[in-house]
Amino acid sequence: MAMPLLSVPASAHTVVVSASPAENAILEVLPSTISITFAEELIDIGDSNSISVKDESGSELAPSKPLVSGAVLTSELLPTQTLGLFKVTYRVVAADGHVIAGKYEFTVSPKAIAATDIESPEVTSVSTGSDNKISVYLIISATLVVGGGLLLFFIWKRQPK
Numbered sequence: 594m595a596m597p598l599l600s601v602p603a604s605a606h607t608v609v610v611s612a613s614p615a616e617n618a619i620l621e622v623l624p625s626t627i628s629i630t631f632a633e634e635l636i637d638i639g640d641s642n643s644i645s646v647k648d649e650s651g652s653e654l655a656p657s658k659p660l661v662s663g664a665v666l667t668s669e670l671l672p673t674q675t676l677g678l679f680k681v682t683y684r685v686v687a688a689d690g691h692v693i694a695g696k697y698e699f700t701v702s703p704k705a706i707a708a709t710d711i712e713s714p715e716v717t718s719v720s721t722g723s724d725n726k727i728s729v730y731l732i733i734s735a736t737l738v739v740g741g742g743l744l745l746f747f748i749w750k751r752q753p754k
Contacts, residue, residue, distance in 0.1 A: 607693055610664070612681075617698065617699065620699065621703050623675070623701050626667055629665070631685065638686060644666060644683045645682045647679065647680050654673060677700065681696060
């Protein structure tokens, strides 16, 4: 009965393995290219694959057709001095024929990079592993005691008198 619960449905669609610039990255300068790597190879059919990179004002920074190389989609970016939030949207056709679309953002901000270079005092926390083990064992024990008590109660109630 529990066997169907143990099986995990397989996903036939590819997923993003990595991106450069990465999702939520904070960069000092805008790179000259953007690339997104998928878990399986892509099909290059006409204009089926695309990458769009827009700055906060909505200006397109990846106007040319992206290149497909195996599982990697790459596009050149126009040079700009614009700072702030950049929005990436992509659409690709995987080798299995499925269309995958998605979006993410990254930020270009030299001040944010400089702020991370400033050393901050380290916060250390001493944690003994026994704290978690005790609470886990306590929860398991309480569950067994309560469950056992309920089981005995219902068995005792069912016995004919």
